[in-house]
Amino acid sequence: MDMQHDADTTTNPSPHLFQDQLLKDPFSLFAQMRVMGAVLPAPFPTDAQHKTWMVTRMQEALQVLKDSQRFTLDYAAVEDNELVQRMQSSQGFPLLGRSMLNVDGLAHRRLRGLVSEVFTPKYIEGLRPSIEQIANRLLDQVAEEGCMDLVEDYANPLPINVISDMLGVPHDHWDLVREGSRAIVAGGPITLDDRNAAVRAQKIDAFGSYVAQLVAEKRHHPQSDLISQLVQIEDDGDRLSEPELLSMVGLLIVAGHETTSNLIGSGVLTLLDHADQLERLKADLSRVPRAIEELLRFTGPVLTSVPRLATEKVDLGGQTISRGDIVIVALTSANRDESHFTHAAELDLLRSIDRHLAFGYGIHACLGAPLARLEGEIAFTTLLRRMPNLRLNVPHEALTWHGALNVRGLTHLPVAF
Numbered sequence: 001m002d003m004q005h006d007a008d009t010t011t012n013p014s015p016h017l018f019q020d021q022l023l024k025d026p027f028s029l030f031a032q033m034r035v036m037g038a039v040l041p042a043p044f045p046t047d048a049q050h051k052t053w054m055v056t057r058m059q060e061a062l063q064v065l066k067d068s069q070r071f072t073l074d075y076a077a078v079e080d081n082e083l084v085q086r087m088q089s090s091q092g093f094p095l096l097g098r099s100m101l102n103v104d105g106l107a108h109r110r111l112r113g114l115v116s117e118v119f120t121p122k123y124i125e126g127l128r129p130s131i132e133q134i135a136n137r138l139l140d141q142v143a144e145e146g147c148m149d150l151v152e153d154y155a156n157p158l159p160i161n162v163i164s165d166m167l168g169v170p171h172d173h174w175d176l177v178r179e180g181s182r183a184i185v186a187g188g189p190i191t192l193d194d195r196n197a198a199v200r201a202q203k204i205d206a207f208g209s210y211v212a213q214l215v216a217e218k219r220h221h222p223q224s225d226l227i228s229q230l231v232q233i234e235d236d237g238d239r240l241s242e243p244e245l246l247s248m249v250g251l252l253i254v255a256g257h258e259t260t261s262n263l264i265g266s267g268v269l270t271l272l273d274h275a276d277q278l279e280r281l282k283a284d285l286s287r288v289p290r291a292i293e294e295l296l297r298f299t300g301p302v303l304t305s306v307p308r309l310a311t312e313k314v315d316l317g318g319q320t321i322s323r324g325d326i327v328i329v330a331l332t333s334a335n336r337d338e339s340h341f342t343h344a345a346e347l348d349l350l351r352s353i354d355r356h357l358a359f360g361y362g363i364h365a366c367l368g369a370p371l372a373r374l375e376g377e378i379a380f381t382t383l384l385r386r387m388p389n390l391r392l393n394v395p396h397e398a399l400t401w402h403g404a405l406n407v408r409g410l411t412h413l414p415v416a417f
């Protein structure tokens with residue numbers, strides 16, 4: 001593939017073809033890109049006026065993610081209004097417009113610090129019994145049938161149940177939350193020629209209004225849930241403003257839902273594809289947490305970082321990046337970087353991993369990682385304990401993938417047990 005040519009072509013004839021191929025097998029494309037260089041012009045133009053770079057290797061990925069001064073998520077800091085608007089419209093704004101994932105420096109430290117007060121390790125560990133209950137309840141519902149769609153019946157509902165419970169979203173509204181967050185994650189700018197744009201925009205709007213209504217309710221009738229606690233947070237007299245609070249709640253829902261579902265779905269398929277390793281894991285379920293780290297490295301659901309903007313000219317991986325250029329870190333690619341991992345393309349559930357980038361790195365490294373790890377541990381352990389004969393119930397070729405560029409998952413995973 002002529003990456004340079006594609007990157008410079010503003011009317012790329014087959015962006016969707018590229019996406020379909022990427023979703024099915026991002027790994028071989030990323031492997032080709034790593035051979036071509038650590039930093040490459042992206043094979044899809046994000047923006048006609050601004051060059052987009054893709055970072056494919058671990059060392060350069062760390063350089064970008066560590067350096068939030070020169071590679072910022074605060075697009076407004078680079079003072080390009082047209083670009084800021086385009087990038088914002090692709091991320092479910094205004095809902096997520098004031099979240100910690102859109103600011104850097106002191107503003108980021110403040111927002112992250114405020115939510116970290118509630119989101120403590122003790123708080124997360126305290127969720128264990130209720131997550132176990134949810135996992136068991138979901139498996140009870142299909143236990144008699146001998147088969148299920150692991151995505152629809154287990155991987156999808158588990159995280160949405162957990163996060164909705166945590167935030168105090170009533171059961172009747174879980175579908176709305178799920179649809180809204182899926183519409184945001186679907187990504188891509190909302191443009192007039194996008195056939196699904198109107199429906200997507202509508203879902204995002206409905207989700208935004210719902211979050212606002214929920215926050216208002218918790219303000220008047222606080223309970224023990226996370227939103228009520230966020231409403232009351234004071235840090236040296238520093239309160240979350242209303243838009244900040246809405247963005248925080250929106251971000252927690254969006255960031256914590258599709259990602260964890262896809263870790264469970266893709267993770268189970270990967271285990272089924274590696275029968276010997278799966279047998280050994282089933283024989284000793286205490287190895288699940290370690291196995292999850294390898295699954296995150298091998299098939300982490302978030303393919304690429306949120307795009308950063310270069311705040312100044314930077315030399316990186318043999319390329320010169322100009323101020324205003326867009327820089328995207330291919331997390332999945334860095335996680336299979338042959339110069340960082342031995343036998344990088346192979347799954348090894350016993351591998352000891354010093355670092356992977358499935359949760360990002362640096363100041364924006366995933367705030368929910370301890371929760372995602374706990375959900376993963378419980379989801380895999382409960383499933384393998386209760387359904388040790390788990391097997392694929394359709395030919396492998398029949399499986400399809402969904403997602404936007406940066407979050408990838410299986411549409412369905414029919415299994416028998």
Ligand code: HEM
Binds near residue numbers: 101
């Ligand atoms: C397997 C599951 C998950 C994966 C793979 C994942 C991945 C990531 C990644 C890669 C980032 C950094 C993005 C970047 O720097 O460009 C991130 C940030 C974030 N994640 Fe997660 N995530 C997961 C689950 C969760 C959960 C369960 C929550 C919360 C309930 C959550 C909340 C967040 C938040 C709030 C941020 C922004 C942090 C900041 O800007 O400081 N994530 N996540």
